[in-house]
Every structure is written in structure tokens, then in C-alpha cells.
Amino acid sequence: MTQQSSAYQDKNDYQELAVDKLLNKDLDDTEALSNEPTPTYGLESLGIKNVRHIYRNLSIPKLIEHTLARGQGVLASNGALSVQTGKYTGRSPNDKFIVEEPTSKEEVHWNKLNVPISEANFDLLYRHALSYVQGRDLYIFDGFVGGDPKHRMGVRIINELPSQNLFSHQLFIRPSEEELAHHKADFTVLAVPGLKGDPENDGGINSEAFIVAHLGKKLIIVGGSYYAGEIKKSVFSLMNYFMTKRDVLPMHCSANMDAKGNTALFFGLSGTGKTTLSADPERRLIGDDEHGWSKDGIFNFEGGCYAKTIRLSKENEPQIWEAIRFGSLMENVVLDWAERTPDYDDDSITENGRVAYPIDYIPNAVVPSVGGHPNTVIFLTADAFGVLPPISLLTKEQAMYHFMSGYTSKLAGTERGITEPEATFSACFGKPFLPLSATVYAEMLGERLDRHGTKVYLVNTGWSGGPYGVGQRFAIKHTRAMVSAALNGQLDDVKFNPHPIFKVLVPESVPGVPSQVLDPKSTWNNPAAYDQQAKDLARRFVQNFKRFETAREEVIAAGPCAD
Structure with a gap:
């Protein structure tokens, strides 16, 4: 066997091992990483009880340590945490639903993308989720969405996986110690990717994956998919509804500004170059994906970036390249087994390899992420x-x-x-x-x-x-x-x-x-x-x-x- 073919075989072995570890439920029964009792942080108000350990707003190193200890990821040579998401390497649009209830019934534009699901079916899925988390560790991120204090909303992300909690920590706005002490959640996301839906018995869903939003309760369940982007887009969907009630235009766009403060917006779907073109070394980045336009100007919804990595190069995307370091989370990026070196040109897992990192990993980012009218x-x-x-x-x-x-x-x-x-x-x-x-x-x-x-x-x-x-x-x-x-x-x-x-x-x-x-x-x-x-x-x-x-x-x- 040649050296090249040996390395390729090792790479395939690594990918299979990574997915196997991620999907292996026995990992939930491993010895606890901490024996110290923890408070419930109000989870009982959501009906969440009898969980093993609850970790709230852990530091980046601790979340990485927890992921590595559970065998759910590895450190790449650039310092980033690298994970695989198994079957789902992108969004699953046919598995997204909105609960049809008094808040949503008359306002939501029901169509092939905004698909209704009954409250009874939502309640059934939620009961499954409450049962599933019993005896497991949970990770909480309490933070904010919206860089403008006038319009920001509190968000609570509850994760089964420490790697997805790292994603939440990096993609949303992190609170100060004082803000954390007085945090109140306007939106709540319960992400339990290990819970697989059953279309035959869980009415209204189409597959093992389900993303269900209840506008009245401001609550979202994400199940069956390990792709972290479902968490981000679920929160964005809620903002697209509630911001209009504050006369704020929610937008799927990037934003940056020049040295004089002149602001620009970049609209485009994934893969059109939105993230790449807005991360311009000659301009200051406000945000790469989701913004609001209020009477005062624009503001970023997020505290981080979620960039595609396929064919990423240091020459064409220097800022993104340098942002992939310790604290960043790579999804579905092929690594060389021996050196843990990312191969951004390898699409054998997916063309939708991703990396999540906080916006301040971009050297000329605007913090706080607000700007004038574009x-x-x-x-x-x-x-x-x-x-x-x-x-x-x-x-x-x-x-x-x-x-x-x-x-x-x-x-x-x-x-x-x-x-x-x-x-x-x-x-x-x-x-x-x-x-x-x-x-x-x-x-x-x-x-x-x-x-x-x-x-x-x-x-x-x-x-x-x-x-x-x-x-x-x-x-x-x-x-x-x-x-x-x-x-x-x-x-x-x-x-x-x-x-x-x-x-x-x-x-x-x-x-x-x-x-x-x-x-x-x-x-x-x-x-x-x-x-x-x-x-x-x-x-x-x-x-x-x-x-x-x-x-x-x-x-x-x-x-x-x-x-």
C-alpha cells in the first residue's frame, strides 16, 4: 500500500469513528465529568426534570474538554474543535414546522416552507423530549440575540451536546457576568439531536429529524439532526417574526462598514459569496448573516459567524482562514488522520463543511455590532x-x-x-x-x-x-x-x-x-x-x-x- 493510499484509508477510518462516537448513545452513560451538585437554573419551569448534570455558560476550554472526553470530536492542527454531524450535514427544510395556534394561525404565511403542525403533536414531541433528557447531562447557554440593546432579546439554548453548546456560545451574543446574573429568556431552544422522531407514531413529522417552533410559547424543539445550523436558523426565524412588530426589518444578509462609517449590506443565499465578500480586510465587519434595520440603523442579530469551508484558501479568504483557531468549531471538515490537518478541498463528507467562530476573531470587526443606515x-x-x-x-x-x-x-x-x-x-x-x-x-x-x-x-x-x-x-x-x-x-x-x-x-x-x-x-x-x-x-x-x-x-x- 502506498503512503498516499494509507493516509486516505486512515482518513476514512477517522470519519467513520467520529460519526460512530457522535451517534453512540452509550456515551451518555459515561462517568460524569463533575460530581459537584448543580442548580437547575429554572429548567423545571419547562418541565425538564431528573437530569444528571446541568452546565450553564461553561467557558470555551471546558466545553472543548467535555467534547473530547466524550469522544465526540478531535482538535485539528489549527486548534479548532472538529466534529462530524452524521446523516444530516445541512439543513433539512422538509422537517421544519410551525405550530398552528392562536398566535400564529392568522399571521403566518402558510406554504410549503411554513408547514403547520398541531399543538397536540407539538405536545407529544415535547413530552418525548422531556422523557429523553432524564438522566442525561444538559448544557445551557444564556445570552442574547440583537446587537442593539434597544431591540435585543434574551435567548436560552439547551443542548444535549457540549459541542453544540460551544456553537451556541460562539454564534449568539455572550452576556457579561452581571447580565448573566439577571438573564431572562425571551426565546428557548431545546436541541436534542439524539432523540429521533418516529413519523408513524409522532403525528405530523416526516422523518427522524424535526424542527418545531411554537410562536406563542417562543419555544423551539430541534431533534434528530446533529447539524448545528438548525439551532441558529430556528432563532433567526423567531426574530423574523417578532422584529416586525417593533418596526425592525429582519434581514438575511451580511453587513460591513468603511473607515468613515459608511455601511453596506450583502444579501444572498448560502454559497453566493455573502460571507466571503463581507469579510473584506479593507472594511470592518458588522456581521455575516443576520441583521435588523431599525429607525436608528442596522444591527447584527448574532455574536459570531458560520462560514462555509469548502475550497477555503488563505489567499482568497484570509480573515476567515485566520479565524479558524482554538475556540472555533468545524463541522464535517475532512482531516488528515495523522496530522489532523484540515483539507478544505475534500468534499467526500459534504460540500457544506462549516466553521463557527465569534465575530471578534475577525480583527477589524465592529463591536458592538451596530452601524448607520446603509x-x-x-x-x-x-x-x-x-x-x-x-x-x-x-x-x-x-x-x-x-x-x-x-x-x-x-x-x-x-x-x-x-x-x-x-x-x-x-x-x-x-x-x-x-x-x-x-x-x-x-x-x-x-x-x-x-x-x-x-x-x-x-x-x-x-x-x-x-x-x-x-x-x-x-x-x-x-x-x-x-x-x-x-x-x-x-x-x-x-x-x-x-x-x-x-x-x-x-x-x-x-x-x-x-x-x-x-x-x-x-x-x-x-x-x-x-x-x-x-x-x-x-x-x-x-x-x-x-x-x-x-x-x-x-x-x-x-x-x-x-x-
Whole structure:
């Protein structure tokens, strides 16, 4: 056996061992890591009783020690804790439910993504969870969501796994000792991945995984999935509901600011470059994923970042690269067995490898994570058809149209079953997490764009010269140059021309970008094939937008020409 094949075999052995350890319930019966009695921290008010040990807001080293002692992870050569999540390496959108009860019944926009489940079935699952945690150790994180003290909400995350509690510690806002002493939870998440659902006997669910939110009780149960992202997105979904009641627009976006305090927002689904482009060494990071826009400005919902690691490089993403160190949590990243060195190019586990780290691991992060009203908004899309311009300016109505459309291509690994880019429309660039109608959020956005004179650009980080499999993906250096030009005002005096099909305004020049790149049609060998593909995508836009029956006529008219 060659040295290379031996190392590969060892790597496979490690992956199998890691998943085996994670799923082995016998680990719950190991000797306790501490024999000291602990208080209940009010868990009995949730019906949680007869648990073995309760650990609240443990330090990072202790959470890592607990994970290592239980055999549920290893330390990588960069110092990060590395874990595997087994079967679920991404979100499971078909297993997310909202309880249909008086609080939600009339307000929630029920559809294929906001699926109702009865209170009776929720109560049954909750009883299963209460029974499951008896005799087990639990880890509590008490902290906050919302960087603006005026709008922040208390969150309590109760975890079965210390590694997921580390995730909670790094992704949400950590309290001071005084804040912890007086902490009150507005939201509660009970994450018990070892509890598998039974669709035959647990009514209303589809598989062993279930993520169920009760808006009235502000309570979420996450079961059956070890993927920590379910915890984060569950809390985000609650914020998307409750923030609108405070006249705060909740947004699935990144945010940063320049040295003068000029703020920018980056919208886009996973894999479109949102995290990478917002982690700009020349700008200060406010947050990488979830924000609110209030009458005072914007603020980050979180206290950390959850970045994709596939094909991560020190050259292209230096800030993310350096943030992966002791205290960070890597999920489903392949390690060399002997040296524990991460291989970010290896997708044998998933394309959706992730790393969680606190925002202050980014050297120029804004703390506290608040900023003024944005001067510029960037909509990111990865167009697998290769027809959208790499950058274009939008009118307010076009911005609302494309915000409601949320067009991109799902990238491999982001959700189960996705193995190659697939065209999709996700309203507001985050429809799975929006309990209300997309028109509610779009009207809030349009009002803010009007009031603050914010410019909106549509940036395509996808393909040029042909569709996926034929064309090439835009070079990241060109995308960075276009985004920088938009943020720095270098496009203010450039001439723009409307695209004949999509109507968006395309610049004639961008500093640092070849002019032929800006016209997508000119990059195709067959212009007629481009027109056909572009019209096909336009028809998809129009067909998708028909579901927004309450949209205003001027917003509908801002869409592309389908004929």
C-alpha cells in the first residue's frame, strides 16, 4: 500500500469513528465529568426534570474538554474543535414546522416552507423530549440575540451536546457576568439531536429529524439532526417574526462598514459569496448573516459567524482562514488522520463543511455590532444559466422585485439532495426563515431605501460564457473589484444602459474589470443561444412572481420581459 493510499484509508477510518462516537448513545452513560451538585437554573419551569448534570455558560476550554472526553470530536492542527454531524450535514427544510395556534394561525404565511403542525403533536414531541433528557447531562447557554440593546432579546439554548453548546456560545451574543446574573429568556431552544422522531407514531413529522417552533410559547424543539445550523436558523426565524412588530426589518444578509462609517449590506443565499465578500480586510465587519434595520440603523442579530469551508484558501479568504483557531468549531471538515490537518478541498463528507467562530476573531470587526443606515445594498446571486450581468444597478421597484424573487442557484451540499447547482427562488433571500408574507418584508425594505437614498446593486457571482457545465464562474478578483467600485462611489459617474430583457442598468465600465466581462451576451460564443437562455430565465422570474398576489403593480412591472 502506498503512503498516499494509507493516509486516505486512515482518513476514512477517522470519519467513520467520529460519526460512530457522535451517534453512540452509550456515551451518555459515561462517568460524569463533575460530581459537584448543580442548580437547575429554572429548567423545571419547562418541565425538564431528573437530569444528571446541568452546565450553564461553561467557558470555551471546558466545553472543548467535555467534547473530547466524550469522544465526540478531535482538535485539528489549527486548534479548532472538529466534529462530524452524521446523516444530516445541512439543513433539512422538509422537517421544519410551525405550530398552528392562536398566535400564529392568522399571521403566518402558510406554504410549503411554513408547514403547520398541531399543538397536540407539538405536545407529544415535547413530552418525548422531556422523557429523553432524564438522566442525561444538559448544557445551557444564556445570552442574547440583537446587537442593539434597544431591540435585543434574551435567548436560552439547551443542548444535549457540549459541542453544540460551544456553537451556541460562539454564534449568539455572550452576556457579561452581571447580565448573566439577571438573564431572562425571551426565546428557548431545546436541541436534542439524539432523540429521533418516529413519523408513524409522532403525528405530523416526516422523518427522524424535526424542527418545531411554537410562536406563542417562543419555544423551539430541534431533534434528530446533529447539524448545528438548525439551532441558529430556528432563532433567526423567531426574530423574523417578532422584529416586525417593533418596526425592525429582519434581514438575511451580511453587513460591513468603511473607515468613515459608511455601511453596506450583502444579501444572498448560502454559497453566493455573502460571507466571503463581507469579510473584506479593507472594511470592518458588522456581521455575516443576520441583521435588523431599525429607525436608528442596522444591527447584527448574532455574536459570531458560520462560514462555509469548502475550497477555503488563505489567499482568497484570509480573515476567515485566520479565524479558524482554538475556540472555533468545524463541522464535517475532512482531516488528515495523522496530522489532523484540515483539507478544505475534500468534499467526500459534504460540500457544506462549516466553521463557527465569534465575530471578534475577525480583527477589524465592529463591536458592538451596530452601524448607520446603509449607503449601499448588494444582492448576490449565483446564476447557473450564465445570463445575468456580473453587476447592475436597480431602481427601488426593481430592488423590491428582486428582493421578493430572491433568485440564485442552490449550491451542492447546502441542503440534502442537492449535488449540483439548481435554479431556485427564495423570497427575500431567506424564505425558509420568514414566517410572514414576502410582501411585508419587501414593503419595509422599499420604505427604507426611499427614506435613506440607498443604492441597490445586483451582483452575479455565478457563471459567464454559458450555463453551468459550459461557461466559467466569474473570477473572485473581478467580483471584488465590482463590489468595491459600488461601495466606494466609483460607479456614480459611469454610464449605465438597461438590459434588453431584465431591464436592470448595466455599467459600461468598472475599474479593474475587463469591459467585455460586463456584457454577458458578449461572453457567449453563440449570441442567439444567449438570448434564448435569457428569455427562458425571464419566464421563470415572471412565473415565480405570480405567487405574490398582493404586490403593487409598479413592482410587478419592474420585472424582466418574458416575451
